[in-house]
Amino acid sequence: MTAQPATPDEPVGVAVIGAGYWGPNLVRNFMATSSFRLRWLCDLDIGRARSVLGEYSKVRASDDLAEVLADEEVQAVAVATPAGTHLRVALAALQAGKHVLVEKPLAATYDEGRRLVEEAERRGLTLMCDHTYCYTPAVLRIRELVHSGELGELHFLDSVRINLGLVQKDIDVMWDLAPHDLSIIDFVLPPGVHPTAVAAHGADGIGAGRACVAYLTLQLNTGAVAHLHVNWLSPVKIRTTIVGGSKRTIVWDDLNPSQRLSVFDRGVDVATREELGADQRRDMLISYRSGDMVAxxxxxREALRTMVDEYARAITTGAPALTDGRAGLRVLEILEAASRSLGQGGRMIKLSEGHLA
Incomplete structure (x- = not known):
């Protein structure tokens, strides 16, 4: 069965697949917007699905994915199941003619993610990855400042995401935490700027059998560099990102609600030889600028609500979502390359030419 085409004047019929940790958040946001009409919540544990919906909800619960996908009033689905099931569930939805939103990561492997991207493109359907952090007000503003050129030429990005976190049983700290920061970097980089290689170093100080601390370094095609630190073992929680440019630098402290963003007009200026007198010393090429800081x-606004609105926009206009399937694929490519680097003692691993642009 193929879903009926959506129009901007009527809500999109949507089903949420998965009623675990993230599914209820999607249910709440789909029900809160006029762009969608939530028709189903599907979970292998139908009792859990019914509990999420509540006793008086008119949304139907099911434990049968085929039943949900057979509903012609369902034009779109949102997949909030374990990553290992993303290929099976999302592919079935695409083959049924549904637009698909997938919780991060897009798939368990790059090859599986590529299958989803190719299937969606072949069928002319929206495939979107739920990179929720990209839709926070702070990251949207960072993207605006970087893309407008207000920061000047990009010099570096530095991100720290550390806390005393839950040691996962099936993935290392890099696959657990780095997707957030990699998706943000992919989101804010200006057109024409992309990673070309990645190196990763990690440590397992507690004998967990997987890296609990990791450092990733990305080389960009412009010569700039991005660095990520992710850590399950830190006694303090830090969520900071610094984006440095030739004109200004942004500091994002996600744990400071009163001043999440700070834009500094401070940095290093380099004069050309033509601007200097012939008798001035070489070290005078460098000068330091100390300007204002603006917050x-x-x-x-809840990031998930903005993400849901973006999903509706992509479906009704046919334009790619800001975090489309290819954005999810780029993150997977970096993660897989970083894993290879980690296993090879931190060797720099090249990424695809053009980075799947």
Whole structure:
């Protein structure tokens, strides 16, 4: 069965697949917007699905994916199941003619993610990855500042995501935490700028059998560099990102609600030889700029609600979502390359030419 085409004047019929940790958040946001009409919540544990919906909800619960996908009133699905099932569930939805939103990561492997991207493109359907952090007011503003050129030429990105976290049984800290920061970097980089190689170093100080601390270094095609630190073992929680440019630098402290963003007009200026007198010393080429700091006002809005709105926009216009399937694929490519680097003692691993642009 193929879903009926959506129009901007009527809500999109949607089903959420998975009623575990993330599914209820999707249910709440789909029910809160006029762009969608939530028709189903599907989970292998139908009792859990019914519990999420509540006693008086008119949304139907099911433990049968085929039943949900057979509903012609369902034009789109949102997949919130374990990563190992993303290929099977999302591929079935695409083959049924449904638009698909997938919780991060897009798939368990790069090859599986590529299958989903190719299937969606072949059928002319929206495939979107739920990179929720990209839709926070702070990251949207960072993207705006970087893309507008206000920061000047990009010099570096530095991200720290550390806390005393839950040691996962099936993945290392890199696959657990780095997708957030990799998706943000992919989201804010200006057009024409992309990673070309990645190196990763990690450690397992507690004998967990997988890296609990990791450092990733990305080389960009412009000569700039991005560095990520992810850590399950830190006694303090830190969520900071610094984006440095030739004109200004942004500092994002996600744990400071009163001042999440700070834009500094401070940095290093390099004069050309033509601007200097012939008798001036070489070290005078460098000067330091100490200007103002501005804290942009941000309108607080739940990131997941903005992400749901973007899903609706992509479906109704046919334009790619800001975090489309290819964005999810780029993150998977970096993660897989970083894993190879980790296993090879931190060797720099090249990424695809053009980085799947």
């Amino acid at each position: 942009p006002a941000l309108t607080e």
